Amino acid sequence: MDYSPMRFTAAAGSLVVLLTVSSTVSVSAAETDIFGIKLGAQLTLPVCELSSPAPAARRSNIGLGARAFNKLTTPPPEPLKAMPPSTGLCVAPGTTNMAVGNTEFGPGEYGYLVFATAEAPAWVAPIGMGIGAGAGDAFSLEGAGGLVLLRNGRVIALRFNTTGFEAEPRVMELLTRKFGSPGSQRAVTWNNDLGGSRDSISAQWRKPDFFADYSSVVQTQAMRAQGLSGGIGFLNIGNELGQQVLQPAASKEAEF
Numbered sequence: 001m002d003y004s005p006m007r008f009t010a011a012a013g014s015l016v017v018l019l020t021v022s023s024t025v026s027v028s029a030a031e032t033d034i035f036g037i038k039l040g041a042q043l044t045l046p047v048c049e050l051s052s053p054a055p056a057a058r059r060s061n062i063g064l065g066a067r068a069f070n071k072l073t074t075p076p077p078e079p080l081k082a083m084p085p086s087t088g089l090c091v092a093p094g095t096t097n098m099a100v101g102n103t104e105f106g107p108g109e110y111g112y113l114v115f116a117t118a119e120a121p122a123w124v125a126p127i128g129m130g131i132g133a134g135a136g137d138a139f140s141l142e143g144a145g146g147l148v149l150l151r152n153g154r155v156i157a158l159r160f161n162t163t164g165f166e167a168e169p170r171v172m173e174l175l176t177r178k179f180g181s182p183g184s185q186r187a188v189t190w191n192n193d194l195g196g197s198r199d200s201i202s203a204q205w206r207k208p209d210f211f212a213d214y215s216s217v218v219q220t221q222a223m224r225a226q227g228l229s230g231g232i233g234f235l236n237i238g239n240e241l242g243q244q245v246l247q248p249a250a251s252k253e254a255e256f
Contacts, residue, residue: 032210032239034158035089035113035146039210039239043148043155048082048090048114084117084143091148100159101246105149113146113158120145123167123174124160125232149242157238157246164231168201168216171235179205179212190217190231200233211243212236 032039082092091111098105115121124145147159162171176182182203191197200217217231236246 034237037089037148037155037158039155039157039237039242041155042153043091043111043150045089045091045113046085048085048092050080050092051083081142082112082114082144084114084120087116087119089116090114092144100147100149103245109150111148111150112141112144113148114143115145117143123162123170125163125167126161149238149245151241151245155238157236157242159246160235162214162216162233162235164217164233165198165200166230167233171214171216171233172201172203175203175205175212175214175235179207182214188215188217200231209240211238211240 037043037045082090084090091113093108094105094110094112095107097107098110100110115124126141126144145160148155149157149159162168183206185201185203187199188202189197189199201214202216203214205212213236214233216233218234236242238246
């Protein structure tokens with residue numbers, strides 16, 4: 001699959017954070033921009049600044065034993081960290097190959113979204129908790145709140161982890177206000193080791209060249225032992241091409 005390099009250009013003015021507006025503000029269901037990012041368009045976000053970690057305190061290397069001890073006990077160098085912007089969002093371009101759905105994205109074909117600290121939505125969970133991103137990237141994902149996928153330099157999909165059951169009412173409120181009622185919705189029942197059960201939500205929106213898939217809980221290992229709270233959910237939003245890309249890879253199991 002042929003991809004063009006990601007092109008980042010500075011956005012004019014501050015971003016409008018459309019999924020975190022006050023409940024008194026009406027948002028048109030026809031809009032296809034998320035946090036000011038328009039599906040199918042060039043990504044116009046500032047690139048995040050990367051900060052170097054503070055240098056480690058100097059240790060005494062006097063004597064062979066001290067040098068050997070310091071070598072064994074010195075922690076590995078900390079990676080660079082994407083710094084949050086003063087307002088809105090910035091993007092940290094991916095630096096390795098990462099498989100998402102049925103497609104592998106290379107350097108410059110995806111990026112991590114970093115929110116301004118004071119504007120980070122409470123329903124967004126850290127990106128590294130569930131998507132498995134960043135294992136080979138050259139910087140820390142601390143503070144990253146989303147993943148943007150591109151093809152030929154244009155946005156095809158956005159991915160967010162959510163804070164499970166806790167986020168469910170807020171995320172459904174925001175999605176319904178922006179995109180209308182879901183085209184399909186069902187309850188998913190989770191059981192824990194204590195004999196309890198709780199329903200989460202799986203909802204889908206479909207419009208011409210647009211999709212949104214929300215599962216309020218998809219990871220429940222800790223919940224099975226500790227109760228039915230928390231968890232991690234996911235939210236995928238994109239255009240038709242993004243929906244095709246995010247489909248799970250087909251099984252290659254041999255038939256007999």
